[in-house]
Amino acid sequence: MPAMRESVLVGLRVLDLADERASFCSKLLADIGAEVIKIEKPDGNASRQRGPFYQNTPHPERSLSFWYNNTNKLGITLNLESDQGKKLFRRLVSRADVVVESFPPGYLKNLGLDYEALTEVNPRLILASVTDFGQSGPYCQYKSCNIVASALGGQMYVCGTPDTPPLNPYGEQSYYAASLFAAVGVLVALRQRNSSGK
DSSP: OHHHHSSTTTTOEEEEEOOTTTHHHHHHHHHTTOEEEEEEOTTOOGGGGOSOBGGGOOOTTOBHHHHHHTTTEEEEEOOTTSHHHHHHHHHHHHTOSEEEEOOOTTHHHHTTOSHHHHHHHOTTOEEEEOOSSOSSSTTTTOOOOHHHHHHHTTTTTTSSOTTSOOOOOSSSHHHHHHHHHHHHHHHHHHHHHHHHOO
């Protein structure tokens, strides 16, 4: 593994605020060399409650899905809704290159931690936001889940045979696809930042 650390994103710092919808994004960035800091709320990320669990024992420290999506990451807890937590997060942002988040639209803005506020702290910051239906538009406040995203995104349409109903692919494939697209977006943004400085 030491040789793997000498890779494309060595020297870049990523702050991961994501749940299961985008944790794979920051895992991919960590796997290609970035230092990723997983930031969980004090009682832990909700994806710790998702199975399957090691030895079939449900527990926040035994979620195999959480383990997989968070390998190669450092971890801290931070209450973003407290003044002290916001202050500490801004300090982390000042030395970060990328933030990956999956909160509902408006959540970070209500905390004073949206892109505009964070780029005042760090103008070179890249923010990757993975939401159910985007930050704006007619569906932005709608809730979703893997099967809804898979159906509306067309993924289920191409699974199965022409004479059967659509099939949901195994696992949370729409989350992995969204994470992959977000990771590619981050890489493109990093390339653009290298040439523009912003």
